[in-house]
Amino acid sequence: xxxxxxxxxxxxxxxxxxxxxxxxxxxxxxxxxxxxxxxxxxxxxxxxxxxxxxxxxxxxxxxxxxxxxxxxxxxxxxxxxxxxxxxxxxxxxxxxxxxxxxxxxxxxxxxxxxxxxxxxxxxxxxxxxxxxxxxxxxxxxxxxxxxxxxxxxxxxxxxxxxxxxxxxxxxxxxxxxxxxxxxxxxxxxxxxxxxxxxxxxxxxxxxxxxxxxxxxxxxxxxxxxxxxxxxxxxxxxxxxxxxxxxxxxxxxxxxxxxxxxxxxxxxxxxxxxxxxxxxxxxxxxxxxxxxxxxxxxxxxxxxxxxxxxxxxxxxxxxxxxxxxxxxxxxxxxxxxxxxxxxxxxxxxxxxxxxxxxxxxxxxxxxxxxxxxxxxxxxxxxxxxxxxxxxxxxxxxxxxxx
Numbered sequence: 001x002x003x004x005x006x007x008x009x010x011x012x013x014x015x016x017x018x019x020x021x022x023x024x025x026x027x028x029x030x031x032x033x034x035x036x037x038x039x040x041x042x043x044x045x046x047x048x049x050x051x052x053x054x055x056x057x058x059x060x061x062x063x064x065x066x067x068x069x070x071x072x073x074x075x076x077x078x079x080x081x082x083x084x085x086x087x088x089x090x091x092x093x094x095x096x097x098x099x100x101x102x103x104x105x106x107x108x109x110x111x112x113x114x115x116x117x118x119x120x121x122x123x124x125x126x127x128x129x130x131x132x133x134x135x136x137x138x139x140x141x142x143x144x145x146x147x148x149x150x151x152x153x154x155x156x157x158x159x160x161x162x163x164x165x166x167x168x169x170x171x172x173x174x175x176x177x178x179x180x181x182x183x184x185x186x187x188x189x190x191x192x193x194x195x196x197x198x199x200x201x202x203x204x205x206x207x208x209x210x211x212x213x214x215x216x217x218x219x220x221x222x223x224x225x226x227x228x229x230x231x232x233x234x235x236x237x238x239x240x241x242x243x244x245x246x247x248x249x250x251x252x253x254x255x256x257x258x259x260x261x262x263x264x265x266x267x268x269x270x271x272x273x274x275x276x277x278x279x280x281x282x283x284x285x286x287x288x289x290x291x292x293x294x295x296x297x298x299x300x301x302x303x304x305x306x307x308x309x310x311x312x313x314x315x316x317x318x319x320x321x322x323x324x325x326x327x328x329x330x331x332x333x334x335x336x337x338x339x340x341x342x343x344x345x346x347x348x349x350x351x352x353x354x355x356x357x358x359x360x361x362x363x364x365x366x367x368x369x370x371x372x373x374x375x376x377x378x379x380x381x382x383x384x385x386x387x388x389x390x391x392x393x394x395x396x397x398x399x400x401x
Contacts, residue, residue, distance in 0.1 A: 001183070001184045001185075001186055001189065001327075002163075002181060002183055002184070003182055003183075003184055003323075004179050004180065004181050004182070005118075005154035005155065005156050005157075005178075005179070005182060006152065006177065006179055006180075007124075007151060007177070007178055007180070008150070008152050008176065008178075009126055009148050009149070009150060009151075009175075009176040009177065009178050010148060010149040010150070010151055010176070011148055011149075011176070012147065012148065012149060015138060016147075016148065018138075019130070019134060019138050019146060020146065020148070020176065021107060021169070022062070023062070023063065023109060023128075023130055023134065024107035024108055024109050024167065024168070024169060025105055025107055026059060026062045026063055027063060027067065027071055027108060027109035027110070028098040028099060028105035028106055028108060028109075029059075029105065030055060030059050030063065030068065030071050031071055031074075031075055031097070031098050031108075032098060032099075032100070034052055034055065035075055035078075035095055035096075035097055036097075037052050037053060038052060038075070038079060038095075039094055042094060049079055050076070055068055055072065056068045059131075060131060061131045061132055061133030061134070062130075062131040062133055062134055063109070063130070063131050064115065064129045064132075066111075066114070066115045066129065067109060067110070067111055067112065067115065069112070070109075070110040070111065070112050070164060071109070073110075074110050078095040079095055082094055082095055103251070104251070106168070106169075107168060107169035108166070108167070108168040108169070109167050109168075110164050110165065110167075111128055111129070111164065111167065112164060113161070113163055113164055113165070115128070115129035116129065116145075116165050117145075118150065118180065120150075120154075120157045123149070124149070124151075125147055125148065125149055125150055126147075126148045126149075126150050126178065127145040127146065127147050127148075128148070128167075129145055129146075130145070130146050148176075154180075156182050158188070159182035159183060159184055160182075160183050160184065160185050161182065161183040162181070162182050162183075163180070163182065163183070164181065165179070166178065166179040167179075170258075171251075171258070172258050172259045172262065189326070189327055189328070189329055190280065190327065190328045192280070192283065192284065192285035192328070192329050193281075193283040194282075194283025194284075194285065195283070196212060196213045196282055196283040196284045196285065197212070197213045197284060197285070197287070197288065197379065197382070197383045198210055198211065198212040198213070198279050198284045198287045198288070198379070199211055199287075199288040199289075199290075199375050199376075199378040199379035199382065200287065200288065200289045200290070200375060200378075201290060201337070201340065201341070201372075201374040201375040201378060202289065202290060202292060202312070202314060202317070203371050204226075204312070205221070205222065205223055205226075205357075205358070206219055206220065206221050206222065206371045207220045207221070207222035207225075207271060207312065208220040208271065208275065209369075209371035209372045209375040210275065211372065211375040211378075211379045211386075211389065212282050212284055212379070213284075213379065213383050213385060213386050214282045214283065214284075214387060215387035215388055215389050216278075216282055216389075216390060216393070217372050217375070217376070217389050217390065217392040217393065218275065218278060218392065218393050218395065219369070219392050219393070219394045219395065220271055220275070220395050220397075221394060221395065221397070222267075222312075222397060224396070224397055224399075225263075225267055225397045226311055228263070229260060229263070229264065229311045230311075232256055233260070235256060236256050236257065236260075239252060239256070240253060264311060264312075264313065267397060268312075268313075268316070268317050268320050269320065269324075272317075272320050272324040273324055274395070275321075276321070276324045276325050276328055276330065277328075279330065280328045284330060285329070285331070286331050286333060287321070287325060287330060287331070287332045287333070288333050288334075288335050288378065288379065288382050289318055289321070289333070289334050289335070290334075290335065290336070290340070290378060291334045291335060291336050291337065292314050292337075318332065318334065335378075335381075335382060337374070337378045340374040340375075340377045340378045340381070341355065341360075341370060341371075341374045342355065343374075343377050344360075344362035345366065345368070345373055345376060345377055345380075346362065346364050346365070346366040347362065347364040347366070349362060349363070353366075355370050357370075358370055358371065372392055376389060
């Protein structure tokens, strides 16, 4: 199983920070040169995007030959992805640049798995290979590596294999961050405590409504989170309206986009982790999630579509949930949930019910919470034994605390 450790990287001194910034800036410059050359070949009918110049002689002394190779490989992967999307008719443009020298490059690099090491403990640290020219300039020994402090408590300190490290400077938080892909042996994963089942109703206002065969119900409310997302979106639109003709973005706009995305991703990660741990304690082994493919293709309203497409990012959420559930030996199955939001659990009618915001009422006298009712109805369609439901647990986002 493949997973990723994310942690903060802290230079031990001003000299180490300067060295690290030069390493990342040189990586961005290399990426831009390779990408520019490939774009030129792409525009030339007789050009070959896979044929590029030799860059190790120019950048090897700064980055090291292995890092030059990783940047070249990462750019090649980006172009392969572009051609795959182009074949499907989904490409939005050729791979982009990592900033520019005048306005500032995006500080980022990729380090080969054998060219770095991470040690976890009371004083965790990361050691990176750098080019011989930088070593000499900053007084590092011939076999010495750049040593940096690590902050954070990753989930996977023990692993069988580490992958290519991504290291970048986060302008929003003004800190260096690292992504370390690792391969985990499946024997280290948890196993379900029982064979219970759960069903999720994914919504626009209530992010997740969950019912389990043990009789537990959980409701994750997300109105405050979405309001903050919309507030940032309005700020972005306001700044875009003030740009000079011919400009489409700015450093501040890009920062807001990144902040908005990070907040959403953090909320999704936290929700998936919290929900999965609760379901694991309940003995759940299978989680059913409604297939919203048809729903997403149908326009409810501008506001609702903004929630499902842009804010909540349904497909990304399902992938994140499946990855988290895998750690606990649980499986996530996407099933049809047609009419569950309109079906009365008492009489089974769909044409005598009325939904208004969070409530679902029926002419037969039923009155209940719409999303929780939908998740229970969804669960009963796919499970033969469902216990009576207890009082629901309502959870509200605590502003990233």
